[in-house]
Amino acid sequence: MKKALFAAAVLALSSLSQAEPVKYAIDPTHTFATFEIGHFGVSTNRGRFDKKEGSVTLDRAAKTGKVELTLDISSINTGTAPFNKHLLSDDIFAAEKFPTATFVGDKFTFNGDKVSExxxxxxxxxxxxxxxxxxxxxxxxxxxxxxxxxxGGDFETTIDRTQWGVDYGLAWGFPKNVKLVIQVEAIKQ
Known part of the structure; x- marks a missing residue:
């Protein structure tokens, strides 16, 4: 009896260490991609992209993964129609020429069982x-x-927007650094 229990325990543990990657579909109703940029040093402009899609592959045993997130630039929403229109123009995102932004992440860092970056x-x-x-x-x-x-989780970073050719307003003192905040939830497939 003890040998049978031991064998079952060994099989259970070995199956955990050989876990397969699991695919998840990003839930657009629980995923938000937002940005924040200073406005003349007195306030912060914020906006989000309302249309997004993607997937996450996660192997918690191997501590690896991949995320693919696509944002529809035309779905930008700041709450102010004239500002949305300006952001979509050639001055900033050039949405007609570049209708999407994508993030592909394939280097996951874990802290214990949790993804840390x-x-x-x-x-x-x-x-x-x-x-x-x-x-x-x-x-x-x-x-x-x-x-x-x-x-899912809450993720953030700060980027230098000029690396992507978004230079508008630098001469007037708008900062080049933009904070990106990504709240994501993904459903196992």
Missing amino acids: VAGQLTLKGKTGPVTLKASNFGCYDSPMLKREVC
Whole structure:
């Protein structure tokens, strides 16, 4: 009997260490990509992208993963129509020529069982550069509504927008640094 229990325990542990990567689809109703940039040193302009899609592949046993997030630039929403229009113009995002922005992250760092950062490449306005998103929160849970596992977290970084050709307003004192905040939840497939 002891040998049978020992064998079952060994099999259970070995199956955990050989876990397969799990694919998750980004839930657009619980995922938000926002930006913050100073405005003449007295306030902060904020906006978000309302249309987004993507996937996450996560292997918690191997501590690896990949995230692919696509933002529809035309879905920008600052709450002010004239500001949205200006952001979409050639002055800033040139949305007609570059309709999407993408982040592909394939270097996951874990702190124990939790993702602590994701490094990858951001493509914006046809230019690609490195970005590392740091997690301020991460976890997984069994959704009582969806009857599936959901993983997600809050991630942020600050980028130098000039690396992607977004130079508007520098001569007037607008900062080149932009804070990106990504709240993401993804549903196990």
